[in-house]
Amino acid sequence: MQPTFHRLAVIGAGTMGLGIVEVLVASGFHVQLAEASKEIGSAAVNRLQKRLNARVEKGKVTAEIVEAMVNRIQPVDQLEELRECDLIIEAVVEKSEVKEEIFTALDKITSPDAILASNTSSLSITSIASKTKHPERVMGLHFFNPAPYMPLVEVVQGLQTDPQKVEHMMDWVRHLGKEPVKVMDSPGFLVNRVARPFHLEAYRLVGNGVASKEQVDRILQDAGFKMGPFKLQDLIGIDVNYAASTSVYNEYFQEPRFQPHPQQKMMVESGYLGQKTKKGHYEYVE
């Protein structure tokens, strides 16, 4: 039997939410997309449509397929409309109080068998689950940005999550054509945690005068990394990277290995956030 869900929803139409919607509708699923208002939801669907149309122009996909994909999305503006869903993926802003409010509400309106998943990259699944009456059906489903292209999905098992439901999710993610890894709930989960030294040690090497930023990037690229840590931070946003650093550090109760570097904070305070501000570790002229 194919592992599947029958009624799916994504909450939040930001970069990650919309990316996940694209993955789901591309696999043929119908998805309810919940946002604060129908206008925000429709605007997001239009953004996706535009992005997909660009691929039609390049001949990568047909207009019929794109039309079918977009037609599978139903924007809604009330959580109550999700009560029949058996899989809901939350992808709203990374604020625990916002997520807790959503999970508490979903817990009340959905069947206890429905899976409530969070796409959080930094908040504890165990903590989110603990606010619900049925924590055994709450888990992490961490897609990577950009979700349509990055194959990895971390399926995160909280302390109270039912391991069987996690296994079922692993099968379903494979069925979606993605590569799932099972991760026990812990700060930064797996990728963001193991990758911490790539960023933090880069700052220390420069801070201690061992090498310049350019040298660090050149050497690590020569060793086989696709991008050096400073170029990569400019791409993902120095503020985003700094937030991930402080979150993992604090969640681990100030474990020294995860100690952020003062330079990270100063870059953020100065507005040097990377490519998006035209200046980060490197300068970007138009």
Place this chain on the structure above:
Amino acid sequence: MWNNVVLLGDGPLFWEVRDYLGDYHVQVHTLDQGLPKEVHAVIDVELDDEQKKKSLRLLEDHIPSDVPIFSSALSRTATEIASWLSHPERVLGFSPILFYKMKRLEISLPLQFEESQLQAHLLFWKEMGKEMEVVGDEPGFVFPRMVALLINEAAFALTEGIATKGDIDLAMKKGTNYPFGPLEWADDIGVDVIVTILNGLYRELGEEKYRPAPLLKKMVYAGYIGQVAGRGFHTYKRTSSLVEW
């Protein structure tokens, strides 16, 4: 002009440098084979610090005081290695990790180094097709230090049961585009080499953040040092294909 080089050390690091120099038709000599009349450079990749000190001191008695000594400064600063010798001003640190693959060669200079000789000494590697990156003198340079810390964090995550070995490797390749998973990378470079680098950072910088994961140390005690031993995080057949254990 660099026909005769003395190479100190053994194991995979030794083989890799020897083969590389062989490609450039350099005569590679070892201490136990006896030294040639003229020595143009010394390259030391010995991992064991006591043996390193012994070999370098023994060799120094038999070579002129201006022959450059390139020493792998993975667990000691180049400054400390230089301090073992009567002529410390001709010592340069260099990174032997991924020696064959990397075009760039990391070089570190001891405090005692005679700066006026830098270009003359680096000419050796330039003629061997390397591009130099002169970096500061802390143990482990840039790449060895970085990869050791990534592997250390992966070993901690594995110890804590966050994910399986296979999933840790898969996640870092698919989630962040690393060329290898950290655990398979450890097996390739050698778990003993990684622990040597971490021990050096921990001792010389004196910070908790460089503490080697106990699992890595136990693997060295058990001899599970990676591909060369047939067993590390993964097990290997002769063909060096990957098998889980």
